[in-house]
Amino acid sequence: MRKVERFMQEKGLSVGDYVRIIEKDNGNKSIYEGIVMNPYELSTGETLTLKLDNGYNIGILVDQIVSVEIIEKAKPREEVEFEEVFPKRPELPNVAILGTGGTIASRIDYKTGAVHPAFTAEELAKAVPEIFEIANITPKLLMNILSEDMRPTYWVRIAHEVAGILNNGEDGVIIAHGTDTMAYTASALSFMLRDLGKPVILVGAQRSSDRPSSDAAMNLICSVRMARADFGEVAVVMHGETSDTYCLAHRGTKVRKMHTSRRDAFRSINDIPIARIWPGGEIEFLRKDYRRRTESEVWVDDEMEEKVALVKAFPGMSTEIIDFFVDKGYKGIVIEGTGLGHVPTYVIDSIQRATEEGVAVCMTSQCLYGRVNLNVYSTGRRLLKAGVIPCEDMLPETAYVKLMWVLGHTDDPKEVREMMLTNYAGEITPYTRFDTFLR
């Protein structure tokens, strides 16, 4: 046990407690009030970290603490009876918010000082009270995982939860999600939720709200607005610009996280966004070809084949990597080829062997923007001959998710090809709009 944990134990401090601490440093006395944070595991272990009321963190050397007073103990996790605290207002639409983890949930986390990313109506109301004026909010913590740990079985769980909620009468569902893999989940839900007639909105935050630059509140407000709109698809709602001007709703199959940290990191690729959402209320649809709200009952088509790999091609790559997946019994491989969809020609034999053994091999481009075309150059034509399926202008990540879903339904090569080239959820645009590049 390190010094800080020992200190906390001795003083009866828990993470989340609101405390007053007096520090003495070379005769200088300072007083701090704030919430006790989880000790940082890679730190020296000699510092107690407080989150101050202004949102900033401060580290205080344990050896210099001369007094600790607990002003308020951390609240134990509680089940709030939402309906009691927030009676439904019949004039407002009903929107459910599902928590899955991630930075956006950690806002509430920090605010209450609790370390669990809980997600009660009360916490939401404290953090972003505006949303209760726009809709009757029913929050539910569905799971609490790091976005990088999202995986196909969780996609299925989320899809069933969403379908249940929507068929039960809610007007829209919001999924609060970590941003790392949000686009993959959006793709998966786009394919799995069939006959969808209500908004399913994924929302995240690039900066947790202990930072003054947090995007969590505005993203959440805009996602609630989108969740009550006349719209019946899966979309990602995130900042459209770095400043707090508007959010964009991106089609779930065409969106990608294009920056590690900017608030406007999410971008539609090879397509324009569906709508611009002003936090004040206006929703400006940027296109006409989107599904409107319908009364159809949504159902979950959740058959997914998990033995699928996403492989990037590069100069000097080994053919062994293709052989490896074939030998391991994989059913599908999505290649992120170079340019129009190429690989080193010495890899083609392995690809041929893969397709001969019934493995579906799909081609996308690591350029991300543009469209695969295997008819232009000889390597492309050889890949076509070897049975490769060219994935049009699909994102590599979307093609990967789609191939899992397609292989969940059939392993007949002809049907796999047909399904991969069928546009189920806007993942293929018939032609590339000129004004979508780096937009």
Next chain:
Amino acid sequence: MRKVERFMQEKGLSVGDYVRIIEKDNGNKSIYEGIVMNPYELSTGETLTLKLDNGYNIGILVDQIVSVEIIEKAKPREEVEFEEVFPKRPELPNVAILGTGGTIASRIDYKTGAVHPAFTAEELAKAVPEIFEIANITPKLLMNILSEDMRPTYWVRIAHEVAGILNNGEDGVIIAHGTDTMAYTASALSFMLRDLGKPVILVGAQRSSDRPSSDAAMNLICSVRMARADFGEVAVVMHGETSDTYCLAHRGTKVRKMHTSRRDAFRSINDIPIARIWPGGEIEFLRKDYRRRTESEVWVDDEMEEKVALVKAFPGMSTEIIDFFVDKGYKGIVIEGTGLGHVPTYVIDSIQRATEEGVAVCMTSQCLYGRVNLNVYSTGRRLLKAGVIPCEDMLPETAYVKLMWVLGHTDDPKEVREMMLTNYAGEITPYTRFDTFLR
């Protein structure tokens, strides 16, 4: 043998011959003049293809051809004595152009009707005569490969050729290269050419010049301008906009092909381009921190470890893929992580095992834009503990090439880390400029 090949044999036609053909279709007679093209291998084999003088191709059914007249036989490939045909003008700088294959070389190809991408001064002069007014051009066909077949041994060959030419007195070198892997080659040359004091310019074409929209000529003109500039680095010169306004020179380690087919596909990532080059002559440097021309002798530091892999992380990925590379004796793995540089947490054990066995594991981001930061979230901190090297704002492709180069010099983990985090060729920017996103 298909109908078209039999027909060509009977009539004594070779690919590249300039011919006049009379076609009779239901009584209508048409006359075509053009160059005989290579029969397309996936066609029915019943059509002869001519490239007309206006640049377009036309297919004529062999059965409908009533007369063939050879106006000019294809020229046999010849070794032109450059110096004799184009005597050097002492007032002009001397620039060598190395051919490696790719679309830009195929321009000359089509123009002369020859099928080999030869690259003589005469052919260049016919295709882009402007360049002979800007510099004394010495063209040399170094190799003739598809860009997707570029590999480390070729990088080494190109580097030695470039160094020899520059140390022999040329003022700059241009490398005509296929666009698919041009950025990888640019990175490799950036690391291998040490004490470089003259321009090394990679140039390609997104559209071959049999298409009216070809970018080959302007790219070549701009690359010659850059090759005689006061500049001493490796750069990629390609169209800056889709129209023929200007080209951009991008630093070799920061550039990426971001579109499958647009003429302005090449973009600087996390950095601004070095210069804007107007085909008319002006070079507008967009920054101050570039190497100027010096008299230093360039040398080739060409030690490369080829057992390096580039692996993309994704939800549902298997840990086996990391194990596979370790078991196969790989020395390095570059991961394209999600977000700030993450992988599913269940993969961390395999990564730890990799580093324990002496495999260098480097982290980049599939967002492409932004900077890896392993200090923000718990998964990042666990990756740091497992010995992962965070590659700052390096592109995944650049980190891959750099790791090969670094491991060619040392396998000591401490030294590998130190070298990976040392900025050798502008691959790391100390901070990310706000205005570089999707620029």
